[in-house]
Every structure is written in C-alpha cells, then in structure tokens.
Amino acid sequence: MQLIDSHCHLNFEGLAGRLDEVLANMAQQSVAQALAISVSRSSFEEVLAIAERYPQIYCTVGIHPDREDAEEFSVRELVSRAQHPKVVGIGETGLDYYWCKGDLAWQHQRFADHIQAANETGLPVIVHTRDAAEDTLRLLKEGNINSGVIHCFSEDTAFAEAALDLGLYISFSGLLTFKNAPLIQEAAKYVPADRILVETDAPFLAPVPKRGKPNEPAYVRHTAEFLAKLRGEQVEDVAAYTTENFYRLFRKVPRPESAAA
Template identity: 75%
Template sequence: MYLVDSHCHLNFDGLSSRLPEVFANMAENQVRQALAISVSRQSFAEVLAIAETNDHIFATVGVHPDREDAEEFTVEELVRHAQHPKVVGIGETGLDYHWCKGDLAWQHQRFVCHILAANQSGLPLVVHTRDAAADTMRLLRGHQAHAGVIHCFTENVEVAKAALDLGFYISFSGIVTFKNAPDIQAAAKYVPADRILVETDAPFLAPVPKRGKPNEPAYVKYTADFVAQLRGETPERIAETTTENFYRLFNKVPRAQ
C-alpha cells in the first residue's frame, strides 16, 4: 500500500530547487502522489507548471487568507481554472484570525468567492482555519459548501464534529505528532475512518522525528504512522484508509500506477 500527501507547497523555497530529490524521497517512502497547493495567483502558475510536468503531482487554485492586498481570483476565473485536468481542488482558502486583525470583511468575501467556485465547479474546497472555527463553519454552512477538507487540523473534537456534520474531511499534519497537541490527537482518534486524511504542509511543520528540519512529502509517512498508533491501527491500514479517502474526495485524481 502507498500514501498520498494531500497538501504541500512544492513551489516554496526549500523544495522548488530540489524537486528531483524530493520526488526520489517520495518514491523511497511509498508516497506515490502529492497535491501542490495554490496560495496566490503567482503560486497557482507555479504549482500548475509543476503538476503539468510531473504525472504524480496535482494542483489546486486559490488565494490564501493571510494578505488583504493579495490579487484576487473572481469566481469565474476559479471555475475556468478548475476545468484544467491537473487542477483538482479550490483553495487554499478560509479564515485566519491569528495573523490578521481588525475588519476582516475582505477575508470573508474571499472565502465566499472560493466556496461559490467550488460549488459551481464540483471540486472540493481546501480550507485553512486558524482561531476562526466558528465563522469558518458558519460560512461553509451558510453557503452550502458541498465538499472539502479542513487541512492541517489544529482544533478540538467539537470543531471536528462540526466539520464532519457538514460532510467535510479532516486532514492531519505533522502537528499531530507534537507533544503539546493533545486536542489534535484526540480529534485524530475521533474522526471516522472514512473521513481522515494526512498531509505534510511542506516545507512547514515537519513531524517527529524530523521536527525542526524542512518538511517534504516523503515525511507524510511519519504522520501516518503516528496516527495509526494513536488509533490502534497498523501503518498499512491507515495508508490504505487515507489514500482511499483522498481519491474519494479529490475524485479527478487518477490512482497511482
């Protein structure tokens, strides 16, 4: 059985200059595919170029909620880009009240734009939420978001349940392996087997035992192994489960050969 890294940033410093090595490490660790995430208009062009030239890499289209001055996509542009065969999700989008303060109406508007595009295109949303769980769930519910994933989950069981009730998947990053993450670990045990994903968010958040080093897709193996241990499952079982879930959610992605 093999793994898929459901969220990474291959165009970022620390990865983009060493993609052949990154891909070799993936193969060595049985990580067969990865989803390269867009966070801006420029990064979309970069991740799409990587996806177009590498069969095992796929891309999303979207603008992260961390910068008010970021150049936006319109709903129509997002829907048009979603038709590309290598574009399999909308985002990374969402709300961030940790880094952004004050009047955040612009953040809400950007998030809603992405929700509408996901609903129109049929592609799943990749949702970032930090210190903003209540409003994130309210907007997803209010605009009837049809499918998606709460990526890099950093909340508690209560928030996980709210997302699951909306039909969303929950993805765990290397943070789940950290000693100071009991709420996240409790959520990783709680999430049903058919809704759990794993990711790296590389080059950030390397899991134990790689903590402090630049993260890369190969290291999703350590997160998956830790989640398996938490749940009392074998690594093979969690690999099979999370990979099947990835294909069910990101259903434009063909299965790895």
C-alpha cells in the same frame, strides 16, 4: 503500501530547487502522489507548471486568507482555471484571525467566493482556519458547501464533529505528532476512518522525528505511523484508508495505475 500527501507547497523555498530529489524521496517512502497547493495568483502558475511536469503531482487554484492586498481571483476565474485536468481542488482558502486583525470582511468575501467556485465546479475546497473556528463553520454552512477538507487540523473534537456534520474531511499534518497537541490527538481518535487524510503542509511543520527540519512529502509517512499508533491501528491500514479517502474526495485524480495506463 501507498500514501498520498494531500497538501504541500512544492513551489516554496527549500523544495522548488530540488524537486527531482523530493520526488525520489517520496517514492522511496511509498508516497505515490502529492497535491501542490496554490496560495496566490502567481503561485497558481508555479504549482500548475510543477503538476504539468510531473505525472504524480496535482494542484489546486486559490488565494490564501493571510494578505488583504493579495491579487484576487474572481469566481469566474477560479472556475475557469479549475477546468484544467491537473487542477483538482479550490484553495487554499478560509479564515485566519491569528495573522489578520481588524475588519476582516475582505477575508469573509474571499472565502465565500472560493466556496461558490467549489460548488460550481464540484471540486473540494481546501480550508485553512486559524483562531476562527466559529466563523469558518458558519461561512461553510451559509455557502452550502458540497465538498471539502479542513487542512492541517488544529482544533478540537467539537470542531471536528461540526466539520464532519457538514460533510467535510479532516486532514492531519505533522502537528499531530507534537507533544503539545493533545486536543488534536483526541480529535484524530474521534474522526471516523472514512473521513481522514494525511498531509505535510511542506515545507512547514515537519513531524517528529524530523521536527525542526524543512518538511517534504516523504515525511507524511511519519504522520501516518503516529496516527496508526494513536488509533491502535496498523500503518498499512491507515495508508489504505487515507489513500482511498483522497481519491473519493479528489475525484479528478487518477490512481497511479490508471495514469500509467
């Protein structure tokens, strides 16, 4: 059985200082690879360094939507940095109306730039959306998005259906295992097996039974096990199809056996 953590922040406090241990824990839980996510210009350099150091780690390039004063990447810069063989996606990007209020035209423009870069590179866009479902879907549609994933899914089945109609994948995090997540759980039963990914969003949102502890990629196994039980499937099957979906979406990532060869 092989799992992949499709979204984590290995450069964040709690993980960056013990990467060898974190990766050893991954291997122990059959988590073969992980995708380290960029959220700022400085964090891109950090996650790229991690990806270059460890063969089982890949990374993305992007600016998170939570800070208006964040130093931007231009579309040209996003496209340029995405040429690196270890950079396999654009983002994390999107809309966040929970933390950000007022005139959010800057957020919309940042999201649109990332969508454009994703389309130009042919790489998937990693979408963050919080309290912004309608505008998230609208901007993705207006941008004619070619490939992407709704990360850390926190919406309902109607949103999942709309995202699937745009050709997007849906990634479930530890949120899925929380008792107060019935809408997310209903959506997880609805999404077809060929469009599901699993992630940790580590060091955040540790799944039950690790809730309240710092999250790490090894814990994606708990989310996969919960997803299997929820859908009436075997965890081995969930691991197989979420892994296959990851490689189909993130086409630049070689399978471990290919990388070893």
